[in-house]
Amino acid sequence: MMSGIFVSSFAFLARLSALVAALGLAATGLNAASDTEAVVLAQLSPWNLDYGEDRCRLIRFFGEGDNRVVLVMEQFGLSSHFELILAGKPLRRFRRHDNVSLQMGPGFEAFERKFQRGNLGEIEPALIFGSISPVHGALEADDDPDTDDIRMLEDSYHPTGTSLKDNGAAIQWIVVSDENETVRLMTGDMAKPFAALTQCTDNLIRSWDVDPEVAASVVTPPKILNVMDVAPKIQRNYPKKAMYRGQSANIQLRLIIDESGAIENCTRIDVTEAENFTNIACKVFLEHAKFEPARDAAGNPVRTYSMQRIRYVMGG
Known part of the structure; x- marks a missing residue:
């Protein structure tokens, strides 16, 4: 454990509720500053590192009272990107x-991003931004959230490019803004929190019987060769109960792919609540998907x- 970072393996919402309750008793002596341009929120809690069954989370509260905001960063594997809520x-x-503007500064430029609106347990509203990076901005296949469709992101979480932990020292705050509102979270130096998050994802990958050092050596990630064959098979199987109720969901598929490109197993991870969504996507991948294997710098498989994102989206 790193100094100043609490580690937990509790269920996420239970852990979040416990933090809210604790902060309700302990939140004294911290004031949220504001001016005509921005709501500036100071740190209210230490960073909490949550070791989940299928993901790692950094959690921190800012501000107090009606100005309280919780920041959640999630990773499902080694990556320069993370999910932001x-x-x-x-x-x-x-x-x-x-569109809103996001910036992780002062070291990185602002970029535009759309979001899904929801809640985080009893905390609302929640702005769910999906996969972002301090360096690369938003990773998104299609920014329009209002079409009846199933969309797929290829390999959003494979460890290629700059490591997240290498970027932390350049971040002291996170700003979300539009033409009417600006909220600034004073995160402090992100080097140690990002290093702790990376250590958590290393341990997570080992739990899948995958060597994180081998995974980190990949130069060319696994590539699906027949996405135009796989995607329609998933699209034709939008779960009927979810469709009837107008429900949408974000689902992550974790695929273990061997040196020949064969899929050893598939695990469904619910990124958002997905009560009425079946495991059909894994079934389709296991039966029909074809992959080019990952390769290291020497060209060896x-x-x-591989992480495949599927967004089930009902029209607004």
Whole structure:
């Protein structure tokens, strides 16, 4: 464990509820500053590192009272990207259909991003930004959230490119803004939190019987060769109960792919609540998907993993 970072393996929402309760008693002496341009929120809690069954999370609270905001960063494997969720009342003016500006500064430039609106347990609203990177901005296949469709992102979480932990020292704050509202979270230096998150994902990968050093050596990640064959088979099987109720969901598929490109196994991970969504996507991948194996710098095929994102989206 790193100094100043609490480690937990509790269920996420139970852990979050416990933190809210604890902070309700201990939140004294911290004031949220604001001016005409921005709501500036100071740190309220230490970083909490949550060792989940299928992901790693960094959690921190900022501000107090009605200005309280929780920041959640999630990773499902080694990557320069992470999932970002912000939740709390100061975010209620951000509208789902608008682009917002995100910046992790002062070291990185701002970029535009759309989001899904939801809740984080009892904390609302929650702005769910999906996969982002300090360096590369948003990783998104299709920014339009309002079409009846199933969309797929290829290999969003394979460890290629700059490591997340290498970028932490350049980040002291995170800003989300649009033309009417600006909220700034004073995160402090992110080097140690990102290093702790990377250590968590190393341990997570080992639990899949994959060597994180081998995974990190990959130069060319596994590549699906027949996405135009696989995607329609998933699209034709939008779960009927979810469709009837107008439900959408974000689902991650974790595939272990061997040196020949064969899929050893598939695990479904619910990124958002997905109560009425079946495991049909894994079935389709196991039966029909064909992959080019991952390769290291010498061109040798290696056994590693691939993360495939599937967004089930009902029209607005």
